[in-house]
């Protein structure tokens with residue numbers, strides 16, 4: 047067992063974990079943050095994307111101990127002061143989700159994209175989302191939502 | 202208030218919880234003291250289990266129990282049942298080998314369930330599972346995975362009771378009339394088609410959490426299911442014998458299904474049974490690799506299709522011979538998919554007078570095959586829409602014109618096909634015209650030329666499909682062998698203050714019922730959608746239901762809801778008549794208020810609701826208190842969505858890479874309740890259809906039977922970068938036999954688009970001599986087709 051400490055969604059947390067515990071497991075099972083999902087075992091689906099140090103990472107691919115001391119943000123921490131993040135708003139407004147299972151990872155991934163580039167092209171959005179699988183939406187409305195969020199961010 | 206009723210794109214009520222990470226999926230639910238299960242799976246496609254030593258695992262840290270097939274057999278746990286009885290040509294019933302949740306002596310596919318380990322933590326269960334796996338002795342046996350080869354003499358036998366691995370040899374249609382049509386035909390087009398095996402891949406893996414309370418004898422199972430009541434019935438009546446009233450099944454938020462979460466699965470039976478034995482809660486969640494091995498797969502046919510034509514291009518006969526792979530066991534609806542959901546659709550949109558289809562269904566050492574988005578209808582549409590295109594090319598007729606010539610005309614509905622179905626409505630010319638216009642079909646050659654300048658081969662493909670959904674009519678389904686009724690239920694509970702809770706037997710796992718069904722309530726009662734709660738997925742709350750599959754939620758469950766709402770209005774009128782001292786017949790209900798005809802006396806809906814629960818002066822011999830109505834709806838017929846899909850592709854001749862550059866569809870899905878949601882359903886179906894056409898292919902090693910595509914590393918899922926925006930339109934004809942005029946939309950995308958994609962690819966390559974290409978049209982396959990065609994020409 048190792049003790050890890052980090053800030054998750056702005057709150058200091060610490061937990062005892064096995065060395066092999068994944069960040070996704072820590073979040074879901076020890077911290078009860080079940081908005082971060084696990085959809086695969088080969089680091090392909092992106093349902094588990096969270097931000098570590100402000101950048102999107104697949105939390106199924108990072109050990110909890112690697113995140114020791116880091117600033118972690120999950121989908122539960124994205125809305126601030128009861129205000130949805132513009133990307134969350136855009137997913138709802140543009141029907142960018144159906145079953146909702148890929149959605150937390152999609153949103154966290156898209157937020158990182160828009161932090162890096164405020165005006166991505168359709169191609170850039172599609173290429174950026176390469177690591178996020180959605181089986182429901184055919185991606186059409188996800189891409190539309192990201193475009194709309196980018197527009198809103200520039201206004 | 203903005204319009205919230207039929208036709209309004211109301212934003213989804215369910216979204217807030219999903220976009221904030223507060224959805225509650227099965228794996229998110231935990232109970233104190235829960236144990237964790239790990240399933241030890243067969244590493245072989247076919248093997249006799251000669252010994253299992255579980256002693257080491259039982260002593261491993263944290264292990265609570267290890268169970269084998271012998272333990273379940275000793276408790277008389279039943280076989281997972283099949284819900285549809287098919288008869289062979291000779292009248293004999295299909296062969297139904299047992300499907301034990303845990304196998305005792307023989308494993309029949311890679312991933313078959315051999316032992317169940319239960320421990321305090323998931324890691325401990327997995328570690329002990331490894332110890333069990335190391336202590337199982339197998340005798341590996343020859344395996345058969347080939348669909349085409351399974352029935353051959355000398356092929357390895359999956360079940361001793363199924364000679365030549367044949368489950369049934371079924372037929373539909375008039376053979377003599379069809380043969381006669383071929384004998385006198387001007388032209389016959391023959392095509393051999395492979396329908397690639399697909400893995401459904403809902404992004405949420407299957408999971409379940411079983412609880413047992415020894416004090417009350419109550420069982421609760423949370424699971425990833427599209428139809429919890431059916432699971433309860435089957436577990437209760439056939440598998441475990443738990444009294445139905447002591448078994449509660451909850452399907453909470455479910456992360457996609459696409460058919461794969463319809464069926465009872467072995468893990469669910471094992472966990473319920475083990476929870477009862479141990480008196481503790483147990484949880485299991487599939488790893489994605491387990492999903493690939495053990496979720497029900499889809500498609501997997503090999504077919505020869507022949508189309509007979511008259512000189513002018515009229516279709517005079519269609520003959521189809523299919524071998525359908527059922528996998529190692531008969532899954533719940535596995536037998537019905539390649540028969541009554543496939544053969545019955547082979548008339549397509551056309552007036553072909555004689556159709557004959559025969560289907561041999563075979564067992565192989567592969568994962569069981571069952572319904573996957575479209576379920577039988579994509580297979581039918583692909584055959585037809587490919588053979589029609591090939592015939593058009595062979596006869597030098599324009600592919601659009603040959604379709605038009607053979608369409609069932611608009612004034613011919615209701616139309617009885619030669620393969621059992623009666624289509625109630627449609628307008629195939631209208632959907633075709635709309636798609637051609639929206640896709641600028643007429644301007645295509647300019648785009649082809651422009652592509653050629655860029656070194657790309659551009660092609661265009663059309664498909665015009667019809668499908669059957671709103672899976673129901675119990676009487677028809679029963680006559681065809683269904684062992685279940687296929688109606689739906691809805692309960693409308695009006696609360697004293699006028700808000701409403703709907704209890705529906707349909708289940709939403711992405712379709713947005715919480716919004717669409719609330720819109721139906723608004724349409725009938727005038728109650729705002731935010732004052733309507735839609736409850737689904739819990740057998741302790743919803744009286745009964747048949748669940749969601751076959752695009753049936755709105756066409757069956759929605760109509761049940763509509764009928765229950767009319768009962769609420771009727772009861773409300775009685776209450777209003779009493780309160781307003783008028784006769785029932787003089788009460789009108791409109792715009793959220795009950796009024797006495799021709800007067801200004803009226804009462805708002807909420808006041809009537811309140812009166813219903815505060816009935817101080819009701820004449821109780823004539824008027825019961827309360828405002829709570831239930832309807833069960835069993836439709837008269839299937840519904841028949843149809844449409845036209847147009848696809849354009851560009852191919853790089855050097856690499857064979859195919860880019861889908863244009864997807865234009867025009868579908869007739871009947872009346873649209875929420876256009877935003879309907880379009881979303883079409884988008885998702887299109888992506889899966891394009892996935893089948895270009896990317897997805899589940900492969901087993903032909904010798905060893907090992908699953909070669911067992912993860913996202915080697916099973917190609919469509920990604921955002923592989924797909925374009927879709928140009929979606931619709932032309933509505935109303936369903937004639939349900940009160941809402943709705944047909945169903947969940948599957949049309951995956952049914953219509955695969956043949957359009959392949960038709961487009963063949964169109965791009967036809968000048969090189971390519972006449973057909975099998976799905977998925979991977980770059981390698983396309984490149985080889987180009988090379989082979991060139992070699993043949995040289």
Ligand code: FES
Nearest residue numbers: 085090091092106
């Ligand atoms: S769970 Fe699939 S990438 Fe992390």
Ligand code: FES
Nearest residue numbers: 144145148180182
């Ligand atoms: S919304 Fe279901 S997987 Fe994306």
